[in-house]
Amino acid sequence: CPCPLPSGDTALSRLVRRLLSARRSLDLCLFAFSCPQLARAVQLLHRRGVRVRLVTDAQYMGLHGSQIGRLRHSGIQVRHDQHSGYMHHKFAIVDQRVLITGSLNWTTQAIQSNRENVLVVEDADYVKAFLDEFERIWEEYNPANYTFF
């Protein structure tokens, strides 16, 4: 594979390890997703039987380098917005218990070149607010609810 999982103690490897700790579910709400190492971790979880759901932004999912097509192709459920505004969240929820959120888009540019922050939060009140937002968006972006013109 051209993109092995990162090792050592970099911020990226710590993020990957947090994701790989998932045993039951991984809910992803990501504006942009082009980082191959993170996509590989998500695919691994899906293959292990973890329930992965992914919500993303319609305008960014087709950009060069986007991993969304590959993830969809591997059988992961992906939904996207239908708005002109951005679905600008960048968070993950592991096993409905650990929230990972911040300024970081899951792109190679962000990881390699930007100044960014990622918070890992286990406080139940914070996690619940993001879980509720995830479920709201997941329902709102259900293709069964699409409107056409």
Add this chain to the structure above:
Amino acid sequence: CPCPLPSGDTALSRLVRRLLSARRSLDLCLFAFSCPQLARAVQLLHRRGVRVRLVTDAQYMGLHGSQIGRLRHSGIQVRHDQHSGYMHHKFAIVDQRVLITGSLNWTTQAIQSNRENVLVVEDADYVKAFLDEFERIWEEYNPANYTFF
């Protein structure tokens, strides 16, 4: 004034009220800053004698609608990065005690059109990590350290 402070119970008005609770200091680390209502709140604090420091991204601070020039002109200390990568943080720290961070850029587009999150965190460990990052960046972007070619 063309941009009164927002009232009522919108997410923007709650954010503004959090900022206006500052009594001693406001540290801002913002990728983009074009929202006039938020700029007005920051100027108000500066006029009240609160110590405002602002770090921003060099490539975004000159864009149409940016409030950075106006804030600088009113006497607020502003520093910016010198890199090709983005200074992509979007956080504020009130009185070294309350952290406000999330996906939200302080732009009118983000506030009006996007799906975004903002966390307000008072846990000292989280606040300290962001305070440390702010001080690191503030020193790193000190114009006295600029290199020219």
